Amino acid sequence: MAAPSNPVQLAQWTPHADEPVFAGHFPGNPLLPGALLIDWAIAALARHTESTPEHGAIRQAKFVSPARPGAPLTVDYAVTPRGRGKLRVMARQPDKEPTLVLELLVETGCCDEPAGES
Numbered sequence: 418m419a420a421p422s423n424p425v426q427l428a429q430w431t432p433h434a435d436e437p438v439f440a441g442h443f444p445g446n447p448l449l450p451g452a453l454l455i456d457w458a459i460a461a462l463a464r465h466t467e468s469t470p471e472h473g474a475i476r477q478a479k480f481v482s483p484a485r486p487g488a489p490l491t492v493d494y495a496v497t498p499r500g501r502g503k504l505r506v507m508a509r510q511p512d513k514e515p516t517l518v519l520e521l522l523v524e525t526g527c528c529d530e531p532a533g534e535s
Contacts, residue, residue, distance in 0.1 A: 424493040424505070428461035434486035449484040454519050458492045458504045462523070465494060476501065477522040484508055484518045491515075501525060 432438075432449055439447040455478060484490060488508040495503050506519040 422496045424495040424503075425465070426491055426493045427465050427504075428457070428492045429489065430457065431489045432484065432486050436486070439486055447486050451478075451480055451519070454480075454484060454506055455521065458506055458519065458521055459523070461492045462494055462502065462504060466525070474524040475521055476524065477520075479520045481517045481520065482508070490518065496525065497522070 434447065438450065438453060442448060442450050455475070459475075484506070485508070488510055490506055490508055492504055492506050494505075497503055502521075502523045502525040504519075504521040504523065505517060507515040508518050509515045
């Protein structure tokens, strides 16, 4: 089986503590909501491919660690051997190893199984 393609960085964002989303999620322990992270990653992929993933395209979502205010985030994209897209959101703190925040496996419309099969 072939290895996934080399990842391409799609976007960068540093969420700041004064952003409204942190006011209620969660007071005293702020973190970015998972839905916001998924939306940001899918939007970055849509800009990169100039199309949106197919309906029902998210096959798998893994939240590995929280995204906190002030932590620079990147989203990268690679194609798996089965033709699915792998999006990874990483937190990159200065002088520390990057931390995986979210990993998404999405249908890209290229080389995927027919609808209804998995």
